[in-house]
Amino acid sequence: MLILGIETATVQAGCALGGHEGVLASAHCSKGRRHAENLTPAIEFICAQAQVDLSEIGLVAVDTGPGLFTGLRVGIAAAKAIAYALRVPMIGVSSLDLLAFPVRFSQRLIVPAIDARRGEIFSAMYRQVPGGVQRLSEPTVGSAEDLATELMARSEEVLLVGDGALRYKDVFDSLDKVERVDVGNSYPSAVSLVQLAHAKALREEFVQIDQIHPAYLRKPDAEINWQVRDVH
């Protein structure tokens, strides 16, 4: 089964095409935050490069976040539209899973951290398991300092990955036993998405379009203000 993966959870927007033969083509751009402008031409491009017609796609995988709201909406809207037009099922994968997956060969506690803006990061904890990674905690949003405190309390070797780890490197670099993955791997990739979706597809973990929802992890602004008003 041929899988189209769409990934737009951070400043990077990407897409990839693959299946049982592995990833056939991919394109990523992390400059300019032009998700809506870049995504459709990128899909067109990878299909042409791999000589695949979109009608051959049997599954659409999408990164459902957490991440930048605007990017997520663009990617998820496009992914749903393609799945609808092709009448094929979907698979949603967390952006944090996508960051942990490429560093799965590490024995350490794997902690992806995505820049959530407003001084916060999205994060969760993972551990290596045969064939991939397993998530140990619910994805959360909080300050880098809070995550640093939590990591220190665990007192074990940690591998941090993601643009959140990079942005708050001053907070994390001072910690013992914590190492950061370098710049080149700081965004979730559509390549990992296709790989992970393929594994899920073999287990038939498909969902329908209406079951794909972005993981915002934050209430919309107006609601937050409303609650604050009620408290005071």
Place this chain on the structure above:
Amino acid sequence: MSEDMIVLGIETSCDETAAACVRGGTQVLSSVVSSQVDLHSEYGGVVPEIASREHGERMIPVVARAMVEAGLDGSNIDAVAATVGPGLIGALLVGVSTAKALALTWDVPFVAVNHLEAHLYASFLEDPHLEFPLVVLLVSGGHTMLVLMEGHGRYRILGETLDDAAGEAFDKVARYLGLGYPGGPAIDRLSMSGDPEAIRFPRSMLDEGLEFSFSGLKTSVVNYVRKHPDVSTEDVAASFQAAVVDVLVHKVRRAAREHGAKAAAIGGGVAANSLLREQFLGACADDGLAGFVPSRSMCTDNAAMIASAGWYEFQRVGAAEMSTGATPNLRIRTL
């Protein structure tokens, strides 16, 4: 591409998620509008983040319904058109991304539509034989402008509001009077049982140019109610509405006269207002103008007008690039 091509239109610029199938620019095969107004009413206005999230959830079900109601599948669609602006950026992006992905998958052109131009085309959808030059009064929560259409795609902006949009004035006055959101329908309803001549509210800039100003009127209403706390809300609503409509109709007449228009039309959410519709048609009849008022569902935001405008856009300009994004402050392309 043939004249009777079928366009799927998509609209997500504000708080309505809409999709429609229109053949040949005028034959509406389906038009589905999913309004979020209930979600926003408790805040007294549209909350952009809530709107964007809702569009993401509702978009595909709305498209699917429009296709089913029209009895079509992807192989019948000749082009996909979407609003690319003006509007809320997060909201627009859902529609643009959906439309481009559908166009790519179905291998048909993507057409970029200006939401304001689509409001102008709502009239052509219902009366394709409207004569040029045509004056259109476009009145909504975000816009108040007089546009001269000299031909398809040939626009001249004759006047705009200098402060609040007419719909915004309705919302603000309704909120002050405790009538809730959206204000337009509430004031329209209440005015039926009020006296429009009870209070003489000012008609700002009535005899000056083709520009509008509504913030002074709103202030007058607030001041009047403060001074007369026992005044009937119905009378305030009716008198306020009469003042707004008076100015709008007055300026349409002047614009038509000054620019030798043969016909006049109205569009936008405020064009659903009962008094405006009545007074506008009366004024056109008095002035020997062919007046056209679209049905109410064609005045408020919908995707049939997007598909229709998309059809004219495609005939005249052609498809848009797949790298098209959303433009929140997009203007009408004037001559």
